[in-house]
Amino acid sequence: MSERGQAGSSRIVSRIPGLTMLRTYEAAWLSKDVVAGLVLTALLVPQGMAYAQLAGLPAITGLYTSILSLLAYAVFGPSRVLVLGPDSSLGPMIAATILPLVVAGGDAQRAVALASALALLTGAIMAIAGLGRLGFVADLISKPTMIGYMNGLALTILVGQLPKLCGFSVDAGGIGGEVVGFVGGVLDGALVPAALGVGGAGLVLILVLHRAMPRAPAVLVVVVLSIAASVGFGLGERGVELIGVLPQGFPPLTLPQVSVSDLLALAGGAAGIAVVSLADTIATASAFAARAGRTVDGNREMVGVGVANIAAGFFQGFPVSTSGSRTAVAQQAGARTQVTGLVGALAITLILLVGPALLRNLPQPTLAAVVIAASISLADLPATVRLFRVRRTEFALSMTAFFGVVVLGVLAGIAVAVGLSVMNVFRRAWWPYQAVLGRVPDLPGYHDVRFHPEAELLPGCVVVRFDAPLFFANARTFRDRLEQCAATAPVPRWIVVAAEPITDVDTTAADMLLELDLALNARHVHLIFAEMKDPVRRKIDRYGLTRTIDPTHLFPTVDAAIDAFRRETGAEWGPSPEPP
Incomplete structure (x- = not known):
């Protein structure tokens, strides 16, 4: 048999598990x-x-x-x-x-x-x-x-x-x-x-x-x-x-x-x-x-x-x-x-x-x-x-x-x-888990203040996490949450979105982000993103959102965003009686 014929025969055998099993069958198993x-x-x-x-x-x-x-x-x-x-x-x-x-x-x-x-x-x-x-x-x-x-x-x-x-x-x-x-x-x-x-x-x-x-x-x-x-x-x-x-x-x-x-x-x-x-x-x-x-x-x-x-x-x-x-x-x-x-x-x-x-x-x-x-x-x-x-x-x-x-x-x-x-899948994506994050003494990272009431917050800066991709069904939920954060007193200067869980942004969500950023800017509140995944960042660029969202407000980590805010404002960590 030619090499081509043998190769074709081997492909057929590999696609039929029973034939493969017989070729490797051991007499002791019978x-x-x-x-x-x-x-x-x-x-x-x-x-x-x-x-x-x-x-x-x-x-x-x-x-x-x-x-x-x-x-x-x-x-x-x-x-x-x-x-x-x-x-x-x-x-x-x-x-x-x-x-x-x-x-x-x-x-x-x-x-x-x-x-x-x-x-x-x-x-x-x-x-x-x-x-x-x-x-x-x-x-x-x-x-x-x-x-x-x-x-x-x-x-x-x-x-x-x-x-x-x-x-x-x-x-x-x-x-x-x-x-x-x-x-x-x-x-x-x-x-x-x-x-x-x-x-x-x-x-x-x-x-x-x-x-x-x-x-x-x-x-x-x-x-x-x-x-x-x-x-x-x-x-x-x-x-x-x-x-x-x-x-x-x-x-x-x-x-x-x-x-x-x-x-x-x-x-x-x-x-x-x-x-x-x-x-x-x-x-x-x-x-x-x-x-x-x-x-x-x-x-x-x-x-x-x-x-x-x-x-x-x-x-x-x-x-x-x-x-x-x-x-x-x-x-x-x-x-x-x-x-x-x-x-x-x-x-x-x-x-x-x-x-x-x-x-x-x-x-x-x-x-x-x-x-x-x-x-x-x-x-x-x-x-x-x-x-x-x-x-x-x-x-x-x-x-x-x-x-x-x-x-x-x-x-x-x-x-x-x-x-x-x-x-149930749609519900979890529609109303995903959301959290305000704070710094917990002697515990690395940033953590949900609902589970860590002792967490410290940074005056003028709110760090939020939205645990789902942004798409048409939850775009309004995301916007409502951030507008709620912006409506607190005193009004925050930065709202930092810990964006690592956001695995996608569709066009409906992109339009929402554009409108939200303009509305927040009018109130002198800056929308900041940290830990945004590269595929999502490329979509942000393709949608043209960086014309409104300042590219310098896209940080590789939450720590980097926090450090930038502290350098700009001199703010220090401290307890907050009621997180937004």
Whole structure:
């Protein structure tokens, strides 16, 4: 092969992480990856089926989705340890997106087609965004709003699964309707004691094992015991719904048959799912990469997860995300590379081809127990309490996101969460922290007089700090603050702006500075800047502000500005009863 051909081949290999992994694969890793893959399969099968039903889809689609997402991410995913698949946090979002479009009577085939189209849209959004280097969108949801969103999601999932845990179903919209329907069903005698017994026991056992023996395959233990109880006690004859025999064989390549109007209706849900999936993936990838001393490439993760979604969409699957719990299980079992995922995909495929009746006696309430246990793990009450203690504003944001999910629904809830995060960023830039600075004896530098009331001030000179870039939204706030300083008695001769936190000045702010400087000059007050960054200084020059603002009033440091003022006025530091 020519040198050019070899170089081209190397570039292709470097852009496909799975090929790079195989080229550097060590034989000693194989046994560990195989064992971890088999352990992972025991978790993937019941969870995949449970989360498919959470999304309003047939249980078998959860296995199809698991297979294709594992295969695709093994090839295109940059992480060596992340495990993708159906996720409890996405299930309600998928259901909220596709179920309103399903015709009356609950056409399962149409629901699957819509879910597959949703996966294709989600994957396309993520892959295109990753190729466009937009991985930063994971930062659209702040941690407090994500905590609130997940808490609301946990409550929504739990309430929605309670009827299934008790052996009956509820046809209601919204969490309020589901609570009323559940209570009504119990009072009307719809509860199946055997269903509640096997489901409740399974839920308790999962929670106990997770706490007492965190490395034990709790879900697998519960699935095996539930199947044994189903056979031994004839639960199917006692009114307990069972999984039954799964369809045999591998799903065929299928292009979802949906209309253009369906795609438009699915687009909003796909965008929300993409944001949540990416945020979850980046958070999980960062946590596990940090343990191994690696870094995370958000853009490549977007591409990898996007391709996994596209692959699932072409084989009757639905949108997927990273699972922190399944990734932890794989790592604890000794997983070294994505060969673990390949083994898991192969094992699930063999179950479909050879043993589709293996899980026929698995009770449906057990799957509800698996989902409820997952929902409980989504909630983070200690973090919510901590927010209340340390920062009430972020606690309020978290609770608003929580009620957004509970009251408005899952899709509206994620919109609320993203909106709150963006508004919080804008609020901080709109009304940034501002401070008057003074000199504190025996403490270098200049400090906020609100936290250091003993600070000394320089008569005739006010030093202020504005902790944000100057732009159209906060230009008036900045001007009002400086005019407030100029209106004090006695009137200061200099107002020194400690400009190091000001990282930008837009044209609106530049016009404001021009008008402000003229107004202050008319009152014999000079506007002084210290520690202005070079890029900002160049913009000041380009805007022509130095025609009004004296270039000699631009100092490299606050100390330099203070020294110049003292030389000019002879002022000395001293206490001030009331800073401006």
